[in-house]
Amino acid sequence: MSEEFEPRVVAFLCNWCSYAGADLAGTSRIHYLPNVRIIRVMCSGRVNPLFLVNALQQGADGVLISGCHPGDCHYLEGNYYARRRFVLMRKLLEHIGVEPERVNMSWVSASEGAKFAEVVEKTVEGVKAVGPMNQFRRRQINW
Amino acid sequence: MNGSKKKIGVYVCHCGINIAAVVDVKAVAEYASKLPGVVVARDYSYMCSDPGQALIKDDIREMGLNRVIVASCSPRMHERTFRKAIAEAGLNPYFLEMANIREQCSWVHEDPDEATEKAKKLVEAAVAKAYLLEPLEEKEVDVTPACLVIGAGIAGIQAALDIADAGFKVYLVEKSPSVGGHMAQLDKTFPTLDCSACILTPKMVDVASHPNIELMTYSQVESVEGFVGNFKAKIRKKARFVDTEKCTGCGICAENCRLAGRIPSEFDEGIGMRGAIYLPFPQAVPAKYTIDPEHCLQITKGKCGKEGPACKASCNADAIDFDQKDEIVEVEVGTVIVATGYDVFDPHRKPEYGYEENPNVMTGLEFERLVSASGPTGGKIIVGRDRKGEGGFEPKKVAFIHCVGSRDKSVGNEYCSRVCCMYLAKQAHLIKDKLPDAEITVFYMDVRAFGKGFEEFYDRVRREGIRYVRGNPSEIFKKGDDHTLIIKVEDTLTGKPLEHEADLVVLGVGLEPRGDIREIIDIFKLSQSTDGFFLEAHPKLRPVDTAVDGVFLAGCCQGPKDIPDTVAQAKGAASSALMLMASGKVKVEAQVSVVNKDECRGCGLCVEVCPFGAIELVEENRQGNIVMVANVNEALCKGCGSCAAACLSGAIQTKSFKDEQILPQIAVLGVKTE
Secondary structure, eight states: OOOOOOOEEEEEOOOOOOHHHHHHHHTTTOOOEEEEEEEEEEGGGGGOOHHHHHHHTOSSSEEEEEEEEETTOSSSHHHHHHHHHHHHHHHHHHHTTTGGGEEEEEEOOOTTOOOOOHHHHHHHHHHHHHOOOTTTOOOGOOO | OOSSOOOEEEEEOOOTTTTTTTTTTTHHHHHTTSSTTTEHHHHHHHHSSSHHHHHHHHHHHHHHHHHHEEEEHHHHHHHHHHHHHHTTTOOOGGGEEETTIIIITTTEEEEEEEEEEEHEEEEEEEEHHHHOOOOOOEEEEOOOSEEEOOOSSHHHHHHHHHHHHHHEEEEEEEESSSSOGGGGSEEEEETTEEEHHHHHHHHHHHHHHOOOEEEEEEEEEEEEEEETTTTEEEEEOOSSSOOOTTTOOOOOOHOOOTTTEEOOOOOTTSEEESSHHHHHTOOSSSSEEOOOOOOOOOHHHSSSTOOOOHHHHHHHTBBOOOOOOOOEEEEEEEEEOOOOOOOOOOGOOGGGTTTTTOOEEEEHHHHHHHTTTTTTTEEETOBOEEEOOOBBBBOSSEEEEESSSSBBGGGGHHHHSHHHHHHHHHHHHHHHHHHTOOOOOOOOOEEOOOOOHHHHHHHHHHHHTTTEEEEOOOOEESSSSSEEEEEEETTTTTTEEEEESSSEEEEOOOEEEEEHHHHHHHHOOBBTTSSSSSSSBTHHHHBBBBBTTTTTEEEGGGGGOOOOOHHHHHHHHHHHHHHHHHOOOOOOOOEEEETTTOOOOOOOOHHOOOOOOOEEEEEETTTTTEEEEEOTTTOOOOOHHHHHHOOOOOOOEEEEEEEHHHHHHHHHHHHHHO
């Protein structure tokens, strides 16, 4: 592969803060890398840890979860649950050989369009540094 | 109609050139037309327009579509529009899915190929999800015909009066002992020079006497539970240590207080003094005295003089009651208006202006109290008085400084406070009026005279002989032993550095979010904009709404504004609240959680994580065996999905965001096209 590695990142954004922040990045015409594909959930607390594994299994090179800042959750405490699950899941993934750089979590409010663009750039950079995700590719398993 | 065979229609919007200039919309539609289940894929210049919506409706009727994908702007923008459109054509509104190819593609990516590729994938993910969408029913609940208004400045007062006049109950809660807010502190108002108290006081009296308004001063909202139409609020009525039923407002207690004239008055911005028992200002509503528990000797030390508290002894009405306790009142309301106002910028944060050291450097709000006929000097411009109100001098050279704490990144406030240009012009005029011989200079960055009558007023002030110098002072310091202050500034029009002399400097302090804004955020989970004020639901089209249904904003808590704008917004908030209360019904979240009782094992994890207490374990008869399973109270569930993420068996799921609906999206978006 002569071309530069362009990772695919799946992002789970909460409807009230981070998805709105991503919308604001759009409205403000703040350009960012096209590697990130967004899935809208109502709350970051909705993100089942298995979604991370599933995304990596499907071929994504990285995953981003973004919610409201601590204390600002539209549903009171969903973002705290998201954070706890995320931290645990990242440890588990590391344990089975997945680089922690592949999974990222951030707080982006509805007014932080520029921050969302930064988070995207940072996440993509981090994933680029560790290269393509191959650990879960079935065809590579040689019994 | 909604048989097992999926007939999906995909509609790709050009949004004029907003999308079409970057994303190849025809290629996206072409790609979509080949996806499984898609029977029609079209592109159109404006899908949200009447003909655009008609296109979708006609296809639903003629081709029997049972799922619709609109690839356009953010669902936060037009999901409602398109849900309504497909419902009009007879389809369940929840059979809609949107692909956000404007905010997430054309507006953020430059490369047309990459943007088009991403748009195709977003549409494909929407199709994958649409396959598994289910019809949902929106439930209606009653709206309690009452409104909670928090804050009784001019915004809260106006909103409360409008709602009360329309025949609905209002609970008006004010933190301080009197209604009136900042407007009550002002002397004249720009640009008309109406006396602030004269136009405000009648409204203050109205809110206290209106049969539909229950006024709670010296009170604070502690917590609010529930949802739109059905909020339950707990309000703490702080102990005043004065029985308001008995207090006649005669004021003899305040005269006799041992601390009379020794505590800086909040209302007079510290340039006037009060006692431990006080009425904030003569026109205060209610005209009832309050004991300040932080200073009162009887409360802090348990002892006041040898003979006991003089206030109590002198009160003929026997209104003083040191045993009074805080009282918690619970009210049920359908709507809430937040009108908590602002704080003025604290110039201690700009030490270079010497506010701390020099009594003749003051804030604009302090100056309002100084120049007000009801203020501590009776409206005489005398500065530098001692604590007893003696001494002081009449200034000869007065300087006004614009943008103190506004348009200043160094203090974290990038925004313009919108009122300082005009209030400083007004104050300069008032000085000229009272001290015609004073030399008045205004230092400004730009003068923003944008409102009705503003430019005319600014012009008038300049013609009165007030000098405007363009420059942002770098330092203010005292020279010699008299009152003379030196303002170091560069006149940016001539490029000359100046050392300007003045004996009174008024700082045009800006407006900031209240220091206690977190209290309200914690109660309602409201968002803040980057400037720290409350964030409205949409900057243009929903300026008084918040992300929380049934909670509205009025006045400066949403951003700096002058009195006419505040009143206009308060009326807007009142009418928004009235819309809900007048119709009496509101549709609530249909995207709630649902339990598959056969798969539930009754572990109760969902019960633990639910922030709203919407889930409980109930007994279920499973072929003769009694087992525990989770059950969702749909009225309390808000559809966050925390339960679905916690469930070990996947038995509890949130409608429209079920695992089986999200996983296909992941499958599409995770895969790279080689």
